[in-house]
Amino acid sequence: MTNNDEGAGIVSAPSRVPGQPTRRELWLRRQRRKAAIIAVVSTVATFGGLAWLITSSSGWPKVKTIFFNAERFKEDFPEILGYLWVDVKLFLQTAPFILLWGLVIALCRNTRNPVLFPLRAFAAVYTDFFRGVPIILTIYLVGFGIPKLGLLEGDFHFLGFGGNWTSPYLWGPIALVLAYSAYVAEVFRSGIEGVHESQRAGARSLGLSHTQTMRHVIIPQAARRVVPPLMNDLLSLQKDVALLSVLGIIEVFRRATSIKDLTGNFTPLVAAAVIFLALTIPETRLVDWYTNRQRRRTGGSQVG
Amino acid sequence: MKRQILATAAMVGLLLAACGDDETTSSDTTVAAAETTVAATETTVAPADTTAATGGDAAACADGKTLEAGSLTIATGDPAFPPYVLDDAPESGEGFESAVALAVAKELGFEGDAVKWVRTSFDTAVAGSDSTNDFNLQQFTINDERKLVVSFSDPYYTANQAVLGYVDGPGKDVTKLSDLKALRLGAAAGTTSLQFILDVIQPDAEPFAFNSNADAKTALDNKQIDAIITDLPTGLYISAVEIEGTKVFGQFPIDAGGAGDQWGLLLSKDNPLTECTSLAIANLTASGELATITETWMGEWSEAPTLSKD
Numbered sequence: 001m002t003n004n005d006e007g008a009g010i011v012s013a014p015s016r017v018p019g020q021p022t023r024r025e026l027w028l029r030r031q032r033r034k035a036a037i038i039a040v041v042s043t044v045a046t047f048g049g050l051a052w053l054i055t056s057s058s059g060w061p062k063v064k065t066i067f068f069n070a071e072r073f074k075e076d077f078p079e080i081l082g083y084l085w086v087d088v089k090l091f092l093q094t095a096p097f098i099l100l101w102g103l104v105i106a107l108c109r110n111t112r113n114p115v116l117f118p119l120r121a122f123a124a125v126y127t128d129f130f131r132g133v134p135i136i137l138t139i140y141l142v143g144f145g146i147p148k149l150g151l152l153e154g155d156f157h158f159l160g161f162g163g164n165w166t167s168p169y170l171w172g173p174i175a176l177v178l179a180y181s182a183y184v185a186e187v188f189r190s191g192i193e194g195v196h197e198s199q200r201a202g203a204r205s206l207g208l209s210h211t212q213t214m215r216h217v218i219i220p221q222a223a224r225r226v227v228p229p230l231m232n233d234l235l236s237l238q239k240d241v242a243l244l245s246v247l248g249i250i251e252v253f254r255r256a257t258s259i260k261d262l263t264g265n266f267t268p269l270v271a272a273a274v275i276f277l278a279l280t281i282p283e284t285r286l287v288d289w290y291t292n293r294q295r296r297r298t299g300g301s302q303v304g
Numbered sequence: 305m306k307r308q309i310l311a312t313a314a315m316v317g318l319l320l321a322a323c324g325d326d327e328t329t330s331s332d333t334t335v336a337a338a339e340t341t342v343a344a345t346e347t348t349v350a351p352a353d354t355t356a357a358t359g360g361d362a363a364a365c366a367d368g369k370t371l372e373a374g375s376l377t378i379a380t381g382d383p384a385f386p387p388y389v390l391d392d393a394p395e396s397g398e399g400f401e402s403a404v405a406l407a408v409a410k411e412l413g414f415e416g417d418a419v420k421w422v423r424t425s426f427d428t429a430v431a432g433s434d435s436t437n438d439f440n441l442q443q444f445t446i447n448d449e450r451k452l453v454v455s456f457s458d459p460y461y462t463a464n465q466a467v468l469g470y471v472d473g474p475g476k477d478v479t480k481l482s483d484l485k486a487l488r489l490g491a492a493a494g495t496t497s498l499q500f501i502l503d504v505i506q507p508d509a510e511p512f513a514f515n516s517n518a519d520a521k522t523a524l525d526n527k528q529i530d531a532i533i534t535d536l537p538t539g540l541y542i543s544a545v546e547i548e549g550t551k552v553f554g555q556f557p558i559d560a561g562g563a564g565d566q567w568g569l570l571l572s573k574d575n576p577l578t579e580c581t582s583l584a585i586a587n588l589t590a591s592g593e594l595a596t597i598t599e600t601w602m603g604e605w606s607e608a609p610t611l612s613k614d
Contacts, residue, residue: 261494
């Protein structure tokens with residue numbers, strides 16, 4: 001390409017042949033190709049360099065035997081995978097109660113009637129307390145403390161749970177519901193408060209009561225906004241059910257750490273991580289997909 | 305090599321320190337020809353010391369191989385439990401493991417102030433990532449898989465698995481292994497006891513694996529489980545001292561699949577001190593001192609009926 005050509009391009013229109021890319025398009029294409037090549041080279045250099053650095057370190061053979069032991073993985077993975085259902089089941093059993101109880105707390109917090117002040121105070125103290133205490137402590141205290149009272153005896157059967165009243169399979173999920181509903185309540189509250197005050201004022205001026213305003217105007221708008229952050233909390237719940245292992249429940253994480261302690265090899269933990277990822281990555285994609293779809297549907301109307 | 309590492313380290317600054325350190329360590333120490341360690345960073349055997357090991361003198365063997373010259377650092381659990389360590393004070397020599405540790409230390413040539421105690425968690429120790437001590441003892445069962453990452457002395461004790469529950473509880477009629485299937489069983493996670501439940505007993509109800517024996521005891525006390533599987537001395541101690549109204553219903557002999565747990569001192573992988581500690585234990589066994597210590601502290605904690613397999 002010469003200067004002459006370029007000059008001609010600017011002056012005379014006929015150089016543009018229909019169906020053929022313009023010189024600008026060719027230039028852009030070249031730029032894109034160049035950018036792609038640079039990205040690939042930079043990625044390979046960064047990760048290749050990191051990989052080289054890690055694998056050439058003097059401790060790498062040891063790390064490989066202890067963390068990435070193929071033989072152990074083959075042996076332990078199916079064994080640990082057998083406990084995946086326990087995690088999924090605990091998640092499915094707690095999630096609905098968390099959403100329900102969280103909403104109740106959020107509504108309590110949002111009451112306006114002075115008579116209901118105790119409810120408001122309760123909700124505020126509740127969220128402060130359970131968000132402030134590490135979840136694992138809540139699980140420990142509820143899971144071992146309440147059964148110690150000895151108030152309840154015998155067996156129960158409820159929604160796929162079953163067993164003794166003292167069972168960790170009962171109190172563990174209850175502890176998770178208590179702790180997580182505090183977070184979820186805050187999500188609901190921010191959703192409710194995020195609905196513009198004019199909506200409430202408008203509804204009230206039309207003669208709707210507080211309850212009717214909440215039911216028909218505020219909650220429907222709030223619900224849509226809280227879905228993405230709620231999904232986020234549920235994702236994190238999916239991983240946190242592993243905390244119930246402190247009550248003795250044998251699930252993926254507990255089984256993996258047991259094998260780890262017995263063998264001194266950390267590969268089972270890597271296997272457990274793989275299992276959790278296989279569960280949570282599709283869930284994350286689902287949340288992303290939903291969030292995007294919602295954004296498309298509501299267009300830009302959320303702005304302002 | 306050093307230049308290469310430094311060049312790459314400049315790229316990822318975070319890892320610089322780790323690489324540099326390793327490099328310095330291996331250039332500072334002499335690698336003995338016989339050593340076949342995975343990483344070249346282990347401390348090494350000075351040729352003069354290896355000959356002493358065959359002579360039977362544990363003190364000569366240990367000379368110069370401890371973490372700090374002139375002193376021996378021993379690790380145990382935090383807290384350490386009776387009957388292994390009384391009052392959580394291992395330096396007193398009161399309690400089985402405390403007494404064994406001090407006897408081994410004496411054999412190795414360390415007494416009084418030359419013996420230091422540190423605390424580590426069970427997990428850190430078996431993971432082989434602990435370099436705070438010369439050896440660690442908190443009822444570590446010797447097994448081949450652990451030997452891949454840590455080293456063990458020869459065993460100083462063999463413990464059977466046992467079942468413990470309330471005298472009037474659901475476990476009271478247990479006479480054989482298969483009777484346990486119907487019970488809600490619990491054990492401390494990461495122990496041979498848990499593996500024994502899963503592999504040998506294979507109970508009908510989901511078993512529980514607790515963070516520690518303390519949690520298992522709480523669960524038993526709460527009636528969240530019917531029985532605890534643990535090693536015999538721990539079980540006997542719990543029933544006699546810790547939870548009133550419980551008893552050990554029986555122990556599992558080796559032929560019931562309850563392979564005896566052999567406990568050894570745990571050392572970092574290929575620690576040259578390993579053979580010296582084994583030598584010390586051999587000397588203590590030969591002199592009858594180990595038997596005396598065992599009888600003194602564990603005598604009370606090794607009597608229980610034997611359960612049959614079927």
